[in-house]
Amino acid sequence: MPVFNQSRSRIIKLIFTVAFLVILVQLFNLQVISGKYRKLAMDNAVYPKIVYPERGIIFDRKGKAILNNSIMYDMMVTPAEIKGIDTLEFCRMMEIDTAEFNRRILDARFKNTAVRPSIFEDLLTPELQVRFEENSWKFPGFVLVQRPVRVYPFKAAAHILGYIAEVSPKQIENSESFYRMGDYVGQTGLEAIYEKVLMGQRGVQYLIKDNKNRLVGSYEKGEFDTAAIAGRGLRTFIDIELQQLAEKLMTNKVGSVVALDPKTGGILAMTSGPNFNPNELTGPDKNKNYTRLVLDVSAPLLNRAIKGQYPPGSTFKPLGALIALDEGVINANYGFPCGGRYHGCGIGKPACTHSGGGHAATLRLSIANSCNSYYAHVYRLTVDNPKYKNVKDGYEKWHDYMNAFGLGVRLGIDLPSEDRGNIPDTAVYNREYRNQWNSCTNLTLGIGQDKMLATPLQLANAMCIVANKGYYYTPHFVDKIEGETEEDTALLNKYRKKHEVLTNISDLDYNEVIDGMQDVVESGTARIAKIPGIEICAKTGTAENFTFLDGKKLKLPDNSMFVCFAPKENPRIALAVTVENAGFGSTWAGPIARILMEKYLNDTIQEKSKADVERISNTDLMPKYYIRKQYITDSLRAVEWFKLTKDSSYIKKYVFENTTAPGPEENKEQGKQEKKESLVFRNVERSYRQKQFVRTT
Numbered sequence: 234m235p236v237f238n239q240s241r242s243r244i245i246k247l248i249f250t251v252a253f254l255v256i257l258v259q260l261f262n263l264q265v266i267s268g269k270y271r272k273l274a275m276d277n278a279v280y281p282k283i284v285y286p287e288r289g290i291i292f293d294r295k296g297k298a299i300l301n302n303s304i305m306y307d308m309m310v311t312p313a314e315i316k317g318i319d320t321l322e323f324c325r326m327m328e329i330d331t332a333e334f335n336r337r338i339l340d341a342r343f344k345n346t347a348v349r350p351s352i353f354e355d356l357l358t359p360e361l362q363v364r365f366e367e368n369s370w371k372f373p374g375f376v377l378v379q380r381p382v383r384v385y386p387f388k389a390a391a392h393i394l395g396y397i398a399e400v401s402p403k404q405i406e407n408s409e410s411f412y413r414m415g416d417y418v419g420q421t422g423l424e425a426i427y428e429k430v431l432m433g434q435r436g437v438q439y440l441i442k443d444n445k446n447r448l449v450g451s452y453e454k455g456e457f458d459t460a461a462i463a464g465r466g467l468r469t470f471i472d473i474e475l476q477q478l479a480e481k482l483m484t485n486k487v488g489s490v491v492a493l494d495p496k497t498g499g500i501l502a503m504t505s506g507p508n509f510n511p512n513e514l515t516g517p518d519k520n521k522n523y524t525r526l527v528l529d530v531s532a533p534l535l536n537r538a539i540k541g542q543y544p545p546g547s548t549f550k551p552l553g554a555l556i557a558l559d560e561g562v563i564n565a566n567y568g569f570p571c572g573g574r575y576h577g578c579g580i581g582k583p584a585c586t587h588s589g590g591g592h593a594a595t596l597r598l599s600i601a602n603s604c605n606s607y608y609a610h611v612y613r614l615t616v617d618n619p620k621y622k623n624v625k626d627g628y629e630k631w632h633d634y635m636n637a638f639g640l641g642v643r644l645g646i647d648l649p650s651e652d653r654g655n656i657p658d659t660a661v662y663n664r665e666y667r668n669q670w671n672s673c674t675n676l677t678l679g680i681g682q683d684k685m686l687a688t689p690l691q692l693a694n695a696m697c698i699v700a701n702k703g704y705y706y707t708p709h710f711v712d713k714i715e716g717e718t719e720e721d722t723a724l725l726n727k728y729r730k731k732h733e734v735l736t737n738i739s740d741l742d743y744n745e746v747i748d749g750m751q752d753v754v755e756s757g758t759a760r761i762a763k764i765p766g767i768e769i770c771a772k773t774g775t776a777e778n779f780t781f782l783d784g785k786k787l788k789l790p791d792n793s794m795f796v797c798f799a800p801k802e803n804p805r806i807a808l809a810v811t812v813e814n815a816g817f818g819s820t821w822a823g824p825i826a827r828i829l830m831e832k833y834l835n836d837t838i839q840e841k842s843k844a845d846v847e848r849i850s851n852t853d854l855m856p857k858y859y860i861r862k863q864y865i866t867d868s869l870r871a872v873e874w875f876k877l878t879k880d881s882s883y884i885k886k887y888v889f890e891n892t893t894a895p896g897p898e899e900n901k902e903q904g905k906q907e908k909k910e911s912l913v914f915r916n917v918e919r920s921y922r923q924k925q926f927v928r929t930t
Contacts, residue, residue: 286433289464314374391511395422436461470499498706546776549681575606578673600749601757612679693809771797773818795822
């Protein structure tokens, strides 16, 4: 018996010894080896506050900051830390309802995690910021984080500079989680293209929390903090005064202005109408403003300078002349007996604005007087050139010329989403005419019509080629990057490369065309563009214009087009101006170009031009069909809105059970909705009729 007791005692001692050793080893593991609980303790006691860097500043050519930074605050939430708060009091303070509160908390849990901070509300108004700071101790789990926001001091260049917005889940995924929820990233414009330069590097500030979750000081005197590194600045070619003037002149107009420096490809100004104040897409009202701009059928967010595709009309004729000269099918003395219409294909089209003889007796006269018959015939001579086997081979050669002059291809500007325009290839005509076509089929290509489409940027760049007699630099905004690295140099080198165009075209041929373009201003269709003491070379254009409305093709007033460069010797500026539905090129586009040239070359404008600025900027040339388009769009949107906001029983039957929607006799609530729809449509129609009446009177 004593032996048995002694054996049992040893076993018990052994068990206690083993248990003690296990506990001792586990304590050593937890306290010395494993950092898990130390991390949990740190998470409870220390808050890592993200410090967002200031984005780089963008400067114009004279060193003026045209895109800068200001400070606002984001409210961040960590769902796991929300304990015992008065939700109703919080919602009253934030001016939201409890349903919205719950939705945002769920979003924070699912889009991020419960233990990591997410944005609850970004860019608080100053009033909300102060209100929260006074009561922050009541609401654990919510903190404010400084956010540098973008400000546009000149309220200009919205389409150029672009805007930033919170990074999307897709962008986070594409960045391999480099970006985090709450980061802001460039979405459009230079903000997007130069994101890596402008973004900077975020920092972290560790703060101690007390037992009420209040931030009470710096952890370890900031020993573990990392400073945010500001983004680097961009020095651009933009002349902000010229940009503001261009935007003013395009007020209440649809179209675009592009101004380039022919010697560098630097973009001096670029505006698209209708325009908007870029400050509308920053600050607490940015989402509301963005929605309004997106729903506007006149598309103020669209950059028509690089995405607007227009028939160039007669602005194309200098290029057509150069091609014909190079092909040897005409010379400077070539004339055409135009009596007001082209009869070479037996259809009496196209017509000309001149009917008297002699206005196309030479190349220079044909450019000065913009003879349609001359250039329709010159196009036919080019593609029917006997040195090619047939018209299709001749057309392919002509197509190559177009691409060499920058039409039908993307130029590579440092903005996203540039369009290539349209220079149709032979496959298009083969398909449309079943291989049975000739130079008469598309002869209006010779006057910049038919299926030819070009962006204003392409037209301005083509003027650079003519001005430089055969070369250009890819149009771009950024001249220098502050603290330029090897990577930056590689990025900018493509804009510093000189592109030689069709080196076989002689200076003599260019001079003939340039002289003709000077005659346009001195004695031809653009006399309105004269500036005392400056030799200007230009070409007007009046391009036919169509749209589709209610499923029908609608003929609209012609687009007013104008291209130019100046001075004739040693050109410093090249311009392309497009004003939709505005008639002759010399009526609106020409005066706009003249004022901008005068401002840039003389650094001021004379009194007559000041009066023209006010007259042009106060003239509303917005196409009237936008009123009808907006009405149709709003009506359709109203229908969709009502479908989505039916009562739950309607949604359950109609959407989830896929049954027939109940009528008014089956569902009184549905009947009320139908009456409400009818009332909304009547109000929308009345509103637009009133607007139309005000516009037309």
